[in-house]
Amino acid sequence: xxxxxxxxxxxxxxxxxxxxxxxxxxSRKPGHFVIxxxxxxxxRIPLTIASSNPDKGxxxxxxxxVGVTSAKLLALExxxxxxxxxxxxxxxxxxxxxxxxxxxxxxxxxxxLLPIVEGFKKxxxxxxxxxxxxxxxxVILEEQMREFSDEVxxxxxxxxxxxxxxxxxxxxxxxxxxxxxxxxxIGPAIMMKFAALTTKKYNIKxxxxxxxxxxxxxxxxxACRVTVGGKTKFVCVDGPEFDAHQVDFEQMMSRLGAxxxxxxxxxxxxxxxxxxxx
Numbered sequence: 001x002x003x004x005x006x007x008x009x010x011x012x013x014x015x016x017x018x019x020x021x022x023x024x025x026x027s028r029k030p031g032h033f034v035i036x037x038x039x040x041x042x043x044r045i046p047l048t049i050a051s052s053n054p055d056k057g058x059x060x061x062x063x064x065x066v067g068v069t070s071a072k073l074l075a076l077e078x079x080x081x082x083x084x085x086x087x088x089x090x091x092x093x094x095x096x097x098x099x100x101x102x103x104x105x106x107x108x109x110x111x112x113l114l115p116i117v118e119g120f121k122k123x124x125x126x127x128x129x130x131x132x133x134x135x136x137x138x139v140i141l142e143e144q145m146r147e148f149s150d151e152v153x154x155x156x157x158x159x160x161x162x163x164x165x166x167x168x169x170x171x172x173x174x175x176x177x178x179x180x181x182x183x184x185x186i187g188p189a190i191m192m193k194f195a196a197l198t199t200k201k202y203n204i205k206x207x208x209x210x211x212x213x214x215x216x217x218x219x220x221x222x223a224c225r226v227t228v229g230g231k232t233k234f235v236c237v238d239g240p241e242f243d244a245h246q247v248d249f250e251q252m253m254s255r256l257g258a259x260x261x262x263x264x265x266x267x268x269x270x271x272x273x274x275x276x277x278x
Contacts, residue, residue, distance in 0.1 A: 002081060002082045003020040003080070003082075004077065004078050005018045007076075011138055011140075013064055013066075014062065014065070015062070016050070017060070017062075017076075019061065019082065019085060021057065022058075024088055025054045025058055029115075030092060031092045031115075031240065032049050033048040033089050034047055034059070035085075035086045036073070036085050037083050038069060038072050038073055038076075038083060042069060042083065043069050044214075045214075046217065047061045048112030049061065050112060059087075062108050067266070068266050068267050068270045071267070072270075089217045089218075090239060091237075091238070093116050093184075098181045099125060099179070100126040100127075100182075101120045101128070101182045102174055102184075102204070103127060103128070103129045103185075104129070104185045104186075105129070105130070105186050106133070106191040107134075107188060109191070110141050112186050113129075116186075117145060117148045118148040126150050128180075129153070130170035130171055130174070131145060131162075132156070133155075135157065135160045136161030139156065139162075154170075155170040166191075167194075167195060168198045175198075182207075184207050184209075185207070186209040188211075189249055192208040196244035196249070205243075206244040209239070209241045210235045212226060212235045213258070217236045218236065219237035224236050226247060226255075227251055228242045228243065229243070
């Protein structure tokens with residue numbers, strides 16, 4: 001069991017949740033994730049760790065309401081307990097001094113990007129961060145990103161914050177004015193696909209943190225498999241970060257949508273049940 005220590009909404013459907021998880025907090029590194037199960041009959045969902053505090057024994061997750069489990073999680077309050085929190089899982093980000101690192105985050109992908117930005121900055125790199133969202137209300141962790149970035153560029157679809165345009169426009173702006181040695185991108189699959197196409201034009205080594213369907217998190221079920229460089233990889237144990245120029249994003253997006261109808265139906269049933277209960 002893991003208790004909710006703190007909860008803060010960034011927007012109507014996105015919240016920061018701080019959990020009591022001392023063992024995970026001690027061993028977690030940038031890039032690691034956890035798999036949670038809210039109750040005994042609940043499904044297991046992966047969530048990347050946004051930050052941790054080993055002294056307090058806490059880990060911070062940023063959750064977006066997209067289905068039944070995430071809706072149930074955001075409905076919990078401080079003091080409530082979660083049945084299972086398993087982690088840290090996956091391979092940690094390889095961080096070293098390389099020069100200039102261009103980090104790009106879209107939507108809630110900004111949360112797992114934060115510890116990576118911090119890690120590269122502390123390793124002595126020049127770090128430029130591009131944050132992207134549909135509008136200003138969905139831009140998260142901007143202040144925290146500025147703390148560890150030499151520069152932060154905000155891009156919004158409607159121009160309500162920062163500059164109007166997609167994440168790739170912000171990336172191009174940086175690439176065309178200075179030498180970039182490495183890029184890290186995290187966000188929706190379609191965003192990572194086009195971010196990877198952008199850096200590929202300039203032959204910039206790029207890593208993408210993939211957000212596939214996941215069940216056990218140990219490489220046994222195969223639900224998270226992706227094709228990278230023509231070979232099958234498992235995101236939970238081989239990733240979540242891979243060479244973005246080698247990822248078959250089309251296949252990945254197709255697999256992400258495999259259960260869309262069932263997910264929509266389950267969420268609608270959940271909303272109807274909540275309405276009746278309310």
